[in-house]
Amino acid sequence: MGLFRKKVEIREEPKETKVDSSAVDDALLRVLIGNTEVSRENIMNIPSVAACINKIADTVASLNIKLYKRTGDRVKEVNDNRVSLLNKETGDSLTGFQMKKAMVEDMYLGKGGYAFVNKMQGEVKSLHYVEEKRISFLYDTDPIFKDYKISVNGSSYEGFQFIKLLRNTKNGWKGTSILEDSPTLMGVLYDSQKFEQNLVKTGGNKKGFLEVARKISREAIEELKSAFRRMYSNGTENVIVLNEGIKFQESSNSSVEMQLNENKKTNNDDICKVFLMPPSILNGKASESDKQLYYEGCILPILNNFSEAINSVLLTEDEKSSYFFAFDVGDLIKGDIEKRYKAYEIALKNGFMQLDEVRKNEKLPAFGLDFIKLGLQDVLYFSKTNEIYTPNTNKLSKMGEASAENTPIQEIQDNNENIDTEGGEEGNESGNQE
Numbered sequence: 001m002g003l004f005r006k007k008v009e010i011r012e013e014p015k016e017t018k019v020d021s022s023a024v025d026d027a028l029l030r031v032l033i034g035n036t037e038v039s040r041e042n043i044m045n046i047p048s049v050a051a052c053i054n055k056i057a058d059t060v061a062s063l064n065i066k067l068y069k070r071t072g073d074r075v076k077e078v079n080d081n082r083v084s085l086l087n088k089e090t091g092d093s094l095t096g097f098q099m100k101k102a103m104v105e106d107m108y109l110g111k112g113g114y115a116f117v118n119k120m121q122g123e124v125k126s127l128h129y130v131e132e133k134r135i136s137f138l139y140d141t142d143p144i145f146k147d148y149k150i151s152v153n154g155s156s157y158e159g160f161q162f163i164k165l166l167r168n169t170k171n172g173w174k175g176t177s178i179l180e181d182s183p184t185l186m187g188v189l190y191d192s193q194k195f196e197q198n199l200v201k202t203g204g205n206k207k208g209f210l211e212v213a214r215k216i217s218r219e220a221i222e223e224l225k226s227a228f229r230r231m232y233s234n235g236t237e238n239v240i241v242l243n244e245g246i247k248f249q250e251s252s253n254s255s256v257e258m259q260l261n262e263n264k265k266t267n268n269d270d271i272c273k274v275f276l277m278p279p280s281i282l283n284g285k286a287s288e289s290d291k292q293l294y295y296e297g298c299i300l301p302i303l304n305n306f307s308e309a310i311n312s313v314l315l316t317e318d319e320k321s322s323y324f325f326a327f328d329v330g331d332l333i334k335g336d337i338e339k340r341y342k343a344y345e346i347a348l349k350n351g352f353m354q355l356d357e358v359r360k361n362e363k364l365p366a367f368g369l370d371f372i373k374l375g376l377q378d379v380l381y382f383s384k385t386n387e388i389y390t391p392n393t394n395k396l397s398k399m400g401e402a403s404a405e406n407t408p409i410q411e412i413q414d415n416n417e418n419i420d421t422e423g424g425e426e427g428n429e430s431g432n433q434e
Contacts, residue, residue: 038179038186040109046189048268049178051282052275053108059299061101063327065310070322078323082124082314086325091118091126099129103165104302106132108275112175113165114150116157117313124314127163137173148173163313165306182274189267288339295332303327330361 044050065086067078087096094102103113110132118126130152138156139148150157150173159173166175179186272279276298280286286294303326310325344361347353356366372381380389386399 038183038190040179042190042193043179043186044109046193046271048271048282049186049189052271052277053105055281056108056275056277056298056302057101057104059332060104060302060306060327061097063303063329063332065307065325066328067323067325070324082325085124085127086310090128092128094129099127100306102129103163103306107165107167107175107302108178110177111135112167112169113163115163116152117161117163119161122316130162139171139173146171160313163309165309178274185267185270185274189271192264192267295329299332300329303329 044053065083067080067083068075069078085091085096086100090096090099092099099115103115106113112132114130114132114135116128116130117124118128134152136151137148138151139146148159148171150159150162164173166172168176168181170176269279272282278286278290278293280290281294307324307326311320314325315323344353344358348355348358351372354369354372356369359366370382370384372383380391381387382389387396388399389396
C-alpha cells in the first residue's frame with residue numbers, strides 16, 4: 001500500500017508546461033539552408049511543388065464525406081447534419097470544398113490543418129477553418145501521458161474541439177511539413193528558381209572580371225562599370241568596347257553548361273517522390289497503373305488520416321462503437337469506362353453484384369428488381385420467400401423442401417406482393433385462403 005501511494009504522489013506532481021515558441025515567433029514556418037531562406041510563400045512559386053499540392057488538395061476536397069452505421073455485418077449510409085457541414089455549407093465563410101482543400105495545404109506546408117468544431121448543447125452547429133499560422137500550443141513534458149491545449153489569438157481551447165489533419169506527427173497536435181522533411185531539396189529548388197530569375201534580368205550574360213596589362217585611371221574604371229551595368233540590366237546597350245590591353249574573363253557557367261534543364265527535370269521527379277505521386281500524373285501521360293499508384297500511395301493514406309481525425313471529434317462516445325465517417329471514393333477508383341464495364345460484366349456473370357447495385361454505382365435509377373440470378377442464367381431466387389423458380393420447367397421449389405409442381409411465376413409475384421403489403425408469412429397465408 002505504501003508503494004502504491006508513492007506512485008500516486010509521483011504521478012500527481014505538477015508537470016512543467018512549455019509554450020511552443022517556434023509556432024508563436026514564426027508567422028510562417030522557415031527553414032534555413034546555409035544562407036537560403038525558404039518560406040511557405042516562395043516555395044509555392046515553384047511550379048512542381050504548387051502543382052503537386054494543388055492536385056492532391058483538389059482530389060481530396062472533391063470527394064464527399066459520408067456517415068455510415070455498422071449493424072452486425074451490414075453497413076448502411078446515414079443522413080445527418082454533420083455530413084452537410086463537411087461537404088457543403090460549413091456554417092463559416094468557407095464551403096466544405098474550400099475548408100478541406102485549405103486543411104490539406106496546411107498539412108503539407110505548416111503545422112497541420114485545423115478546423116474548430118462549434119457545438120451547442122452537444123450538437124455540432126458549424127465548422128470553422130483556422131489558419132495554422134494563428135495556432136500555437138501549450139503542452140506538458142510528460143512523454144507518456146501527453147496533454148496539451150491549443151491557443152488561437154491568445155484564447156485557449158481543448159484539443160478535442162478541433163479536427164486536426166496532421167502529417168508525420170509524433171505528439172498528436174503538431175505535424176511535420178515538407179519544408180522540415182526535405183529542407184535541402186527545397187533549398188536547391190528555390191536557389192535554381194532565383195538563378196533563372198537572375199538570368200532573365202541580366203539577359204543571360206555571364207559574370208566575369210577584366211584583365212588589364214597596365215594600370216588604368218579611375219575614370220576609365222567607372223566608365224567600364226557603368227557600361228557593364230547597363231548591359232547586365234537587360235537594357236538597350238548590348239556592346240561594350242574594351243580598349244587595348246583589357247580582356248574579359250568569364251567566372252561563371254551558362255545555363256546550358258550547368259545543365260539546368262536536365263537538373264530541373266530531375267528535381268521535379270524528386271519533388272513527386274516527396275509527395276508519393278508518379279510524375280506522369282502531372283504531365284498528363286499517366287497510365288491506369290500510375291493512377292492506381294497515385295490513389296493507393298498518395299491519396300488513400302490522407303483520406304484515412306482525415307477520416308480518423310473527423311471520427312475522433314465529430315462522433316460522440318456512444319456513436320463511436322457503430323458509426324463512422326468515410327470518404328466516398330467511388331468516383332476516384334472507377335478508371336476508364338471500358339475497363340469498368342468489363343468489371344461489372346464479370347461481377348454480374350458470377351452473381352456477386354446485381355444490376356441495381358451496378359446502376360447505383362453509376363448514379364443511374366434502379367429498376368427495382370427483387371430477384372437474384374443464380375448460375376446458368378435460367379434460375380431465379382426470391383430472397384423474401386426463400387424460393388427458387390426454374391423458368392424452363394415452370395417449377396417452384398423452396399430451400400430445404402420438395403419442389404412444388406407447376407407453380408406459375410405470376411403466383412410467385414403475387415406472394416411477394418402479399419408479403420410486402422401484409423407484413424410477412426401470415427398475410428400470405430390469409431391471402432391464399434381468400
